Amino acid sequence: xxxxxxxxxxxxxxxLGPAGPDHDSRAxxxxxxxxxxxxxxxxxxxxxxxDGQQIIHAASGEVAAMNIPVGEGTDLQGSYCTRVVAGTxxxxxxxxxxHPVTRDLPVTRDLRIGSYIGVPWHxxxxxxxxxxxxxxxNPDPSLDGEAVRFMTLIAELISDHMGSPLAxxxxxxxxxxxxxxxxxxxxxxxxxxxPVVKLADGVTVAYEALARFNPDIFASPDRAFAAATQSxxxxxxxxxxxxxxxxxLPDLPDETWLCVNxxxxxxxxxxxxxxxxxxxxxxxxxxxxxxxxIDDYARLRHALKDLRSAGLKLSIDDAGxxxxxxxxILQLRPDIIKLxxxxxxxxxxxxARAALARSLVGFxxxxxxxxxxxxxxxxxxxxxxxxLGLGYGQGFHLARPADLPGPRSAPADRPEAAPxxxxxxxxxxDGA
Numbered sequence: 001x002x003x004x005x006x007x008x009x010x011x012x013x014x015x016l017g018p019a020g021p022d023h024d025s026r027a028x029x030x031x032x033x034x035x036x037x038x039x040x041x042x043x044x045x046x047x048x049x050x051d052g053q054q055i056i057h058a059a060s061g062e063v064a065a066m067n068i069p070v071g072e073g074t075d076l077q078g079s080y081c082t083r084v085v086a087g088t089x090x091x092x093x094x095x096x097x098x099h100p101v102t103r104d105l106p107v108t109r110d111l112r113i114g115s116y117i118g119v120p121w122h123x124x125x126x127x128x129x130x131x132x133x134x135x136x137x138n139p140d141p142s143l144d145g146e147a148v149r150f151m152t153l154i155a156e157l158i159s160d161h162m163g164s165p166l167a168x169x170x171x172x173x174x175x176x177x178x179x180x181x182x183x184x185x186x187x188x189x190x191x192x193x194x195p196v197v198k199l200a201d202g203v204t205v206a207y208e209a210l211a212r213f214n215p216d217i218f219a220s221p222d223r224a225f226a227a228a229t230q231s232x233x234x235x236x237x238x239x240x241x242x243x244x245x246x247x248x249l250p251d252l253p254d255e256t257w258l259c260v261n262x263x264x265x266x267x268x269x270x271x272x273x274x275x276x277x278x279x280x281x282x283x284x285x286x287x288x289x290x291x292x293x294i295d296d297y298a299r300l301r302h303a304l305k306d307l308r309s310a311g312l313k314l315s316i317d318d319a320g321x322x323x324x325x326x327x328x329i330l331q332l333r334p335d336i337i338k339l340x341x342x343x344x345x346x347x348x349x350x351x352a353r354a355a356l357a358r359s360l361v362g363f364x365x366x367x368x369x370x371x372x373x374x375x376x377x378x379x380x381x382x383x384x385x386x387x388l389g390l391g392y393g394q395g396f397h398l399a400r401p402a403d404l405p406g407p408r409s410a411p412a413d414r415p416e417a418a419p420x421x422x423x424x425x426x427x428x429x430d431g432a
Contacts, residue, residue: 041134115140209245280310341375
């Protein structure tokens with residue numbers, strides 16, 4: 001068949017995964033339609049290899065009838081494609097159900113493959129980055145070397161589009177989405193807890209719950225939450241982290257508070273309210289994170305009203321780091337203000353940092369909030385912060401994130417160690 005004789009591409013003939021209606025995806029659609037029509041195949045697809053999986057990014061033809069998993073990752077080791085790339089299968093299988101290798105592969109049955117032809121497309125570095133494939137449910141003895149040469153030509157054109165910055169970004173988003181979904185499905189978050197202590201005597205009054213992930217999957221927690229946000233799963237991952245933290249409430253030492261982190265977007269969901277209200281009365285602090293911008297303070301205040309009425313305390317991070325955190329404080333009137341690590345660092349030798357911290361101590365006292373210094377890493381910083389009037393601190397110098405030590409009661413001979421039993425005028429970081 002001549003390329004010039006290929007009929008116009010019907011809009012309903014194509015299925016797309018995460019590509020979307022941009023220029024590169026439309027060009028790939030057209031090329032898939034051309035190769036499928038030229039070879040009289042039922043389905044043509046283009047896939048990408050990533051982390052041992054083959055992800056079909058776009059397909060044309062009888063996609064549903066042949067169970068083609070567009071937009072999903074499948075095991076690369078079980079595929080025809082990995083065998084073609086390795087040279088253990090030829091690029092053409094005219095009768096898949098009679099071929100001594102493919103007849104026993106599960107994918108032959110699952111995708112109802114009768115005939116197959118596949119060639120790799122290459123990434124910017126020249127390595128095989130994925131496959132261009134055509135399949136049909138019936139055997140096709142007409143497939144020959146000319147078909148392979150034609151497919152190779154189309155694969156080169158597809159490489160230009162699949163290797164574009166936009167396509168690479170799209171593939172990265174898809175990979176991030178799949179990875180985050182796996183974390184959510186497996187509840188694969190471990191929680192560690194960093195103490196908040198009184199600077200005067202080191203007594204722990206609260207623990208901040210911090211999420212940790214398999215480092216082979218996400219190098220840092222920030223990357224995990226960034227990937228989730230990029231994938232539209234940010235709130236889901238935040239809520240899972242909170243649920244995992246709340247599972248440890250029975251292990252919380254007596255008379256201490258548990259601090260959990262949530263963005264404004266997450267706090268606006270009914271799911272967050274339900275989870276938090278179910279644990280009201282358990283000494284909980286909500287720390288509003290900087291993951292997302294707050295566009296509607298009135299709506300957020302309304303969402304927080306029931307939570308605060310139920311006894312949960314509100315904390316704002318990063319005070320002094322910029323306008324946003326100060327605006328949060330003015331708009332939300334938190335029970336706890338956390339002094340940003342950028343002000344704490346070298347505060348013992350920097351008069352400007354000390355002056356700003358002193359002003360925030362006065363502001364917190366005037367507004368009835370408690371002030372906690374974050375990121376204390378030296379004894380000198382701790383000492384200077386205590387001199388400036390900060391009562392509480394958190395940081396590696398005081399204690400690193402770890403597992404909870406387990407329930408305990410405050411020593412009877414140290415009544416000041418238990419929050420709520422302090423001398424008059426001395427406040428605890430829960431705002432009480």
